[in-house]
Amino acid sequence: MAEMDTSGGGGHKKGPGVKKAKKSSTRVDLTPMVDLGFLLITFFIFTTTMSQATAMKLFLPKDTDKPEEQNKAKESGALTLLLGKNHNVYYYEGTLDPSASNFKSSTMKQIRNEILTKKRSTNKDDLVIVIKPGSESTYKDVVDILDEMTINDISRYALVDISDVEGQLVSMSDANGAAGK
Amino acid sequence: MSRPKIARKSTSVDMTAMCDVAFLLLAFFILTTKFKAAENITVETPSSVSSKVAPEKDVTLVSVTKDGKVYISMDNEKVKEAVANDLNANNGAGLSPADIAAFKKANFFGTPISQLKSALQIPTDKLKADALPGIPAQDTAHNEMVPWMRAIVAAHASTGTKLNLLFKGDNLAKYPAFKNVITSFKKNDQFKFSMVTASEGIPEGTDLWRKIMSGQSTESTE
Numbered sequence: 001m002a003e004m005d006t007s008g009g010g011g012h013k014k015g016p017g018v019k020k021a022k023k024s025s026t027r028v029d030l031t032p033m034v035d036l037g038f039l040l041i042t043f044f045i046f047t048t049t050m051s052q053a054t055a056m057k058l059f060l061p062k063d064t065d066k067p068e069e070q071n072k073a074k075e076s077g078a079l080t081l082l083l084g085k086n087h088n089v090y091y092y093e094g095t096l097d098p099s100a101s102n103f104k105s106s107t108m109k110q111i112r113n114e115i116l117t118k119k120r121s122t123n124k125d126d127l128v129i130v131i132k133p134g135s136e137s138t139y140k141d142v143v144d145i146l147d148e149m150t151i152n153d154i155s156r157y158a159l160v161d162i163s164d165v166e167g168q169l170v171s172m173s174d175a176n177g178a179a180g181k
Numbered sequence: 182m183s184r185p186k187i188a189r190k191s192t193s194v195d196m197t198a199m200c201d202v203a204f205l206l207l208a209f210f211i212l213t214t215k216f217k218a219a220e221n222i223t224v225e226t227p228s229s230v231s232s233k234v235a236p237e238k239d240v241t242l243v244s245v246t247k248d249g250k251v252y253i254s255m256d257n258e259k260v261k262e263a264v265a266n267d268l269n270a271n272n273g274a275g276l277s278p279a280d281i282a283a284f285k286k287a288n289f290f291g292t293p294i295s296q297l298k299s300a301l302q303i304p305t306d307k308l309k310a311d312a313l314p315g316i317p318a319q320d321t322a323h324n325e326m327v328p329w330m331r332a333i334v335a336a337h338a339s340t341g342t343k344l345n346l347l348f349k350g351d352n353l354a355k356y357p358a359f360k361n362v363i364t365s366f367k368k369n370d371q372f373k374f375s376m377v378t379a380s381e382g383i384p385e386g387t388d389l390w391r392k393i394m395s396g397q398s399t400e401s402t403e
Binding site for chain 2: 029030031033034037038040041044045048054055056057058059060061083112116119133134135136137138139140141142143144146147150151152153161
């Protein structure tokens, strides 16, 4: 560095003014570089989102008009779920009463209990869940309810269009629910 | 008794090896990272417990945004070319050879077939999905998804590739939009498709959870 050679013209082997070559080590301290390396690794790991898109398989039934090709469902084993606005779910067992007395309401979070109750009380081979999304229901509701089928291990379920009567019931109940809040 | 002299060792460790490891890992992670293609179509997918990975080759992805606009994207250029020719022949899209070349490069399609030609004039990097009207699929009478799907199915048949149908819908998309797309699948005898979802954990204590815990395969639940 900036040091004066104070040894004077001591008359060594080398002449005056010739500095002694200092043997400095060629080793560099790599600690900061290691720090930097691991810092970058942690940064990249934390900023990477593990966005592995998964896919849910869905098999659609073929539309058929012939009654002998249509799937039969026992009334006692059928549970129909109707999807309404704001994640409301309505359900009835068997067929819908003309007076709609067996038309009950629930929500997306509570529907699992209803499905399980039905599943426990019905013969495994008779159980069919019919899903009817209303025109106000969102795609998320549909995926959630299909997911619910997987979660509760329901083997037979169908995605069916909603009928006019049911659609009216759902929109009426949606309106009532909104007014009650 | 004199104490034995303890040799004073330097406390500094040679960091070279560790540095090598650190940068090797860094290089590995950077090189193995696959960048997601820039998504022009903003779709927030719902989550499901499904853990099957979506297919990546020969994919036809139908996206529905939250306001119900429908877009199609395909990855195979040969298939795209066949689709363009098919739309020309059967739906009067009126695409010139130059348009077909642009069609092959395009990432997604979201216009009525009649406006396809003008949309293809816009360079791909300037094309914004929001500005396009989407493929009309609002009602059964004018469901242009049906000719699109017919062309796509035919294109896959002619190129000898397997069609992997994917559906990607936004959380807030209404069910009728989804239904119209399904109708177009059904009309073209495509009864099998996958819905793209984000994955989520299986809630504990449910039947599926018990099934997996007991070591049974989940594949049988179809």
